[in-house]
Amino acid sequence: MTDIPDVTFVIAAYNSAGTVVRAIDSALAQKGVAVEVVVVDDASTDDTREVVAAIADPRVRLVALPRNSGPGGARNAGLEIARGHWVAILDSDDTVEPDRLARLIARATRAGAQIAVDNLEVVAADGSRTRMFAEAELERQTLLTLPAFIASNVLFRSEHNFGYMKPVFARSFLVEHGLRFDQSLSIGEDYILLASALARGGRCVVEPVAGYVYHVREGSISRVLRKHHVEAMILSDQRFVVDHSLGPAATAAQRRRTRSLNEAYSFLSLVEHLKNGALARALRTAIADPAALRHLRMPIAARLRRLVRGGRAARRAGASAAGSTISGRGPHSSKG
Structure with a gap:
């Protein structure tokens, strides 16, 4: 070639x-x-x-x-x-749908953008289809900004997680800014790459039509959020903040995301202590971070829905008492 x-x-x-x-x-x-x-x-x-x-x-x-x-x-x-x-x-x-890339490239070219994202079609195991985002919602958000992207990736609180979108990048932009996936992450590497691209001045257009097709497979729950995953995400976010100059809105959103990651870590620690019968450690964790108790009081299914609101893993895995599913379905399927 x-x-x-x-x-x-x-x-x-x-x-x-x-x-x-x-x-x-x-x-x-x-x-x-x-x-x-x-x-x-x-x-x-x-x-x-x-x-x-x-x-x-x-x-x-x-x-x-x-x-x-x-x-x-x-x-x-x-x-x-x-x-x-x-x-x-x-x-x-x-x-992917046959016209996805032509549509995304055309939209990005018209807007002078280096990044494009679109809606997702979710195909369940029984063949039924749903859209991850309402097209009307995405039509109102023609550009994805860094503050909006970070805010949508605040655990437990985000109504719409734009981290599940699959971005298309201008390769020259990735090369110019030396952008690559964070190999220290097994969950959330997609999030950090797009956040970094936006922080480097990347302009990201939003296509309301679904072009990426996510296929649900029954019985797969291979990406369960563990404490070491959250710890790696916290460290990666810390590097992100150091490496990029964030404006006031993005900084405020990042603070909310950081708090949510810390809450997730405390919650998973609390669950671990309770499962192991370590009541004293569970009590200390609850005192140190009362938000962990709030999440524990939620029914498991509801807690998972909050963790991955509109997310792919919740559709696949349902409720799991072993941990909280955050995104993706295998070592090479991920969303931040």
């Missing part, structure tokens, strides 16, 4: 032999744009590599990592060899 494609799809795949071809086919079926698909196999233990290698289309390139690097590492490996003017992240068990 010598011509530079309009779009590079980066698909991080781990044990995705049963779904990755569907994802690749949807990317190759884009209308009105030239595409390449980079599939990064993150040391799968199933036949993912062989399935992808058997695809004869020259637009598909396979990168086989020698060891598991996690979602951020796998996607970064794809970004390193991406050639397209635009880069789109596609989870290995999702699909």
Whole structure:
């Protein structure tokens, strides 16, 4: 391939032999744009590599990592060899509508934007479909700003989490600002990348029509929010604040997000102590952060709905007493 494609799809795949071809086919079926698909196999233990290698289309390139690097590492490996003017992240068990990239690129070009996001179509296991966001709501928000994005990612309180959107980036913007996924995160790496891009002055347009299709799979609850996940997110947010100059509105939103992460950590600590019968430790945690008690009093199902309001994992997992699901459904499906 010598011509530079309009779009590079980066698909991080781990044990995705049963779904990755569907994802690749949807990317190759884009209308009105030239595409390449980079599939990064993150040391799968199933036949993912062989399935992808058997695809004869020259637009598909396979990168086989020698060891598991996690979602951020796998996607970064794809970004390193991406050639397209635009880069789109596609989870290995999702699909995209045929006109998605042409529509997003056209909207971004008209607005002089470097980033574009759109609505999501959620396909349940029974085939039923719902929209993650009301189109009327997104029509009113033609641009996604940093304060609005951070505010939508405040745990427990956000009505609409824009972190579930799948952004499309101008590759030159990512290169210019040295932006990559945070490989220290197994949950929330998507959030930090888009927040960093917005903080670096990226202009992000919002397309109300759903072009990304999220496929719910029954019985998958592989991304449960644990204390070490929250701790990593807190540290990543701290680096984000140090590395970027935030305006007053973004700073206020970040304070609310930080408080929510601290509350989540306290809540998970409290649940852990109660499960282990460590009542004294549970009491100390409750005294130190009374908000943890408030979340504990909520029924489990309601608490999960608050954690992932409108989110993908709640639709997939339902209630789980073991922990609180935050986003995504596997090592390479994530939302911040």
